[in-house]
Amino acid sequence: xxxxxxxxxxxxELCYYLLIAQTGIVEYFNSDMLAIGALPAGGVLGAFYxxxxxxxxxxxxxxxLSVQTxxxxxxxxxxxxxxxxxxxxxxxxxxxxxxxxxxxxxLEMGVSLAVAYTVGTSLFTTDPASRLYMALLFSVxxxxxxxxxxxxxxxxxxxxxxxxxxxxAMMTLWVFLDSALFETLSxxxxxxxxxxxxxxxxxxxxxxxxxxxxxxxIDRTQKEFLILSLFAFSYLLFFLQEALxxxxxxxxxxxxxxxxxxxxxxxxxxxxxIAVSMIFIGWIASGAGLLVALENLIIFVPIIFLGAIVHxxxxxxxxxxxxxxx
Numbered sequence: 001x002x003x004x005x006x007x008x009x010x011x012x013e014l015c016y017y018l019l020i021a022q023t024g025i026v027e028y029f030n031s032d033m034l035a036i037g038a039l040p041a042g043g044v045l046g047a048f049y050x051x052x053x054x055x056x057x058x059x060x061x062x063x064x065l066s067v068q069t070x071x072x073x074x075x076x077x078x079x080x081x082x083x084x085x086x087x088x089x090x091x092x093x094x095x096x097x098x099x100x101x102x103x104x105x106x107l108e109m110g111v112s113l114a115v116a117y118t119v120g121t122s123l124f125t126t127d128p129a130s131r132l133y134m135a136l137l138f139s140v141x142x143x144x145x146x147x148x149x150x151x152x153x154x155x156x157x158x159x160x161x162x163x164x165x166x167x168x169a170m171m172t173l174w175v176f177l178d179s180a181l182f183e184t185l186s187x188x189x190x191x192x193x194x195x196x197x198x199x200x201x202x203x204x205x206x207x208x209x210x211x212x213x214x215x216x217x218i219d220r221t222q223k224e225f226l227i228l229s230l231f232a233f234s235y236l237l238f239f240l241q242e243a244l245x246x247x248x249x250x251x252x253x254x255x256x257x258x259x260x261x262x263x264x265x266x267x268x269x270x271x272x273x274i275a276v277s278m279i280f281i282g283w284i285a286s287g288a289g290l291l292v293a294l295e296n297l298i299i300f301v302p303i304i305f306l307g308a309i310v311h312x313x314x315x316x317x318x319x320x321x322x323x324x325x326x
Contacts, residue, residue: 004149006100006108007115008141013097014116016068016138019123019131020100021090022286023082023186027128028076030188031294039079040283041239042087043094047275047282050092055098058146064089064096065143072135076128094282095275098265103150109262110210115205117255122192163273167264170224171277172285173223173308174257177231177301179289181238191243198247209255213263215271225309226269232305235298 036145051062069087071082077085082204101109120277123134127314142145185193193202218226261281268274 001148002150003104003108005145006104006150007112009145009149010097010101010112011115011119012138012141012145013065013093014112015119016135016142017090017094017143018116018120020072020135020138021086021219023124024076024131024135025078025129026183026290027186031183031290033291033294035080036083038084039087039090040287042084042089042092043283044083044087046088046091046277047089047095050095051167051272051275058149058151060145061096061100061141063137064092065146068093068288069136069143072132072177074140075132075135091278093285094278095271098262098278099271099273100149101262101289102266105320106214109259110214113210113255113258114207117210117251118203121194121202121206121251123198157243157281162269163270168280170308171264172263173304174227174231174261175281175285175288177235177304178254178257179286180292180298180301181234181289183290183293184248185238187293187319190258191238191241191246192251193243193247196243196247198243201244201247202251205251206255209252210259211318213256213259222294227253227260228308230256232266235302235305238298247282 025036025039046064053060055063067085071078071086071089074082123131126134185191230249232247234250234253239248260325265274265277268277292301
């Protein structure tokens, strides 16, 4: 029962983020950054709130999901204040969700992501203004599921431990590349892979990406190089307007890198750093990607790949030299 509850909580909260916070609200407000700016502002505050709050994980989740559900009742007619409050709840839930995944053994995470991507892809073409009932369903199911989660002692205990900031930079880069391409594709009339009849391919390769991330064991450097290479290939396919191939490669890398991020973050002992990571990954990187799409700057994004790959190669060379001299 507890494992099922964990799957339902993670899957439906991810569905809420994908279809409501990330796409529904943005599309309904016509990507007006001034209109939706209160949402990420609240998200950042929510992450800081759970860092310093003295409440238990269960109490925080119940209260934040309750606020999220109440705010959802007004969807999509949000005022800036409502968007800010909704952002606080979503932003506060995210790092606790990651921390909760420490309770799982791998299967729950994989099933949760597979469900979220399947539902998200299937319902992506629905009218953003008509997503009230699905938003309520996602939020209520997540709220109910919390009550059946296993208890976690020292939920928010902070440990003094090493945190790899280069890893945070790499994860932030992945989310930025994903967000910039996703937001551009969702507005592109020539290669709308979600609305162009490729849903089956997208769902299948989302699931395949999840499976590959769990069962194809490679080291960190290889994972990072693979993810960057797949993103580079996705961008190339976008520029070449190859919709079918893009609907295969892009969903795969989305699922793959998200599993890798969750695997990395669930190994972080310091809850504060998990929350800070979610600020960069969930709000700063995605916001920057949205800005790139709105300003039609995606043509310049490939320059980033060159710099990232050069940085990785230099790092590997230094690492090999250190091993050699040891």
